Every structure is written in structure tokens, then in C-alpha cells.
Amino acid sequence: MHIHEETYHWNSPLKTRGATRAVILHHAAADGASAQDIHRQHQNNGWSGIGYHYYVRKTGEVFRGRPEHAVGTHAAGRNGDTIGVCFEGNFQHDTMPPAQFAAGAALLANILTRCPGLPLLRHRDVCQTACPGQHFPFEALKEEAEMTQERFNEMAGRWLESLGKLPPSDWSAEARSWAEAAGLIQGDGAGNYQYKRPLTREEYVAMEYRRQEGRA
Template sequence: MNIIKPNLKFRGTLQKRALTKYIVLHHADASKATVQDIHRWHLQKGWAGIGYHFYVRKNGEVYEGRPIATIGAHCLGHNSWSVGICAEGKYNSEIMPPKQKQALIELINYVKKLYPAAKVVGHRNLMATDCPGENYPLSEFKSQFNK
């Protein structure tokens, strides 16, 4: 798996994460968006930049967002102990392409090797939201990685 480093510029200093309990899965709720789009949207919210640690495009490309060892901005109340992975798409209405699904499996495997005790969850498992969408293969990922 190739993780593309888009050389994003963050506002301020990112803090290190001391604990990793969760790998939180998200969808962008945007049918088409680049990692630069997400970064720009999050900067416009006043954040340091993209809140996710990784962003996976529909074509299977994997991008680094925030450095993995830092605190993200993707799941309020759980950022200090989680890694955020966002998938391009609107998975309340779309179906995930096979290339993207395979890239997510490889990426989750990679993150699980770094943080073996981390539990794979959807954003909606930790907050009142429908993210990552009803058509996101969340139950499949949870059963595959939470053994």
C-alpha cells in the first residue's frame, strides 16, 4: 500500500496522541472530494487543517491527513485516543467501489499493526450521527478487525 503525502500545511502546532483506543471510520458525505478539499473545508471551520489521519479516494488512493501520532479532529470527545480514516463518498446513497474497499482493508491492517489493541468503529458508534452512512461496509470491517 502506498500512502501519498500531499504536503498539507497545518495551522498551529499539532499535539501528540498518547493513547489509541479506536480506529474511527468516516465518509466524506461528498461524492467527489480531494484530500486538499477536505483540508480546505476544515481550515475554513477554524481547525488546524484536515481532521482525519487518512483519506481514501474511490480509486483506491490513500492520502495522509494529520500525522498519525497526533490528535485528530474527527470525532468530538474521542479525538485524543483515536485514529480517523475518511472515505470519499456519500455512503447513505452510494455503494463503495471495490478498489476503495480494498484500500481501506489494507489501510486498517496497517493501522492495526501500529495499534493492535485499537477497536475499529464507525463514527456513529461513538456519536449521534449517521456517518459513515448506511451503505458503508462498517459491519464487515468491524467483524474482520475486531477479533
């Protein structure tokens, strides 16, 4: 999954969010705006800049808005503990193109692998608004994102389980002590390791990277 990075000039410094308790989904209520257009519109509202953390275009391109750790401006009352994701289009009228659906689901799965169990909500679940519109495929997106995350965790779990069965080697010893120090696995002293919690995508990638480095 690729996220286009944008350079924004903020009207005022962004604040770091203290907690993340949900992801809130929005529509832009319009077609054709770039991430920079939304940034300018939100600055015209007197805000620091683009209020969303991610913007998913109809083409399937995903753009970063605010840094994920920053407090957003997208859902009154919930900006302090949520990540805001906006989809291009007006889903009061439109149906979502497959490319946008796939990109949105991949982005949400990516967020969920880093923040397991985070609820996905619509803007209208937390505020008086029609956003993201009656034709927004909320349930389907949620299902797809959660399934992708589960498949990913299963795969990571199987790989981690296999760690305990492999003969020790330089690369696995290093990965094991790292995973143990990170609180991911627990050894019983006899060379068997147990899986303590689901891996994040970064952790899995770091381990896979080390494994491949070890082989090369």
C-alpha cells in the first residue's frame, strides 16, 4: 500500500493526540479536490490546515493529510482521540469505484494492524451529519479491512510459531531476542516460544527483513 506524502504549510502548530480510540470515516461531499485543495479549504475555515489524516481519491490513490499522531479537525468532540479518513466523492449520490474501495480497505487494514481492535465509525455515528452519505459502503469496507487484518495476523502468527520449531541460527537468534525484548514472544527455557500478542505490521516486516537478510 502506497501513501503519497504531501508537503503542507500549517497555519498554526499541530498538537500530538494523547489517545487513539477510533477511526472516523468521511466523504469529501465533492469530486475533484486534491489533498492540497482540501488543505486550502480547511485553512479558509481558520484551521491549521487539512483536518483529515488520510484522503482516498476515486482513482485509488491515498494521500497523507495531517501526520497520524496529530490531533485532527474532522469530527467535533472526537478530534482528540480519533484518526480521520476522508473519501473523495459525495456518497449521498455516488457509489464507490472499486479502486477507491480497495485502497480504502487496504488503508484501514494498515491502520488496524498498527492499532488492533480500533473501532471504525462513520462521521454520522458521532456527530449530527449525513457524512459519509447513504451510499457509502461502510459495512463492506469494515468487513474487508477487518478480514485483511485477521489474515495478516494469522500469517504473522504462523510464522512466529514456526520460529520455535526452527533450528537456531544467527538470524533467528537475533530475531528471537529482539521479539522477546519487545514482549512479543515468551520462551520456556527449553527453546519453545509462545506468542504473546498479535504482531503489528512493522514488527512483522522487521522480522521478515531480518530473516531475508540472514539468508542473503
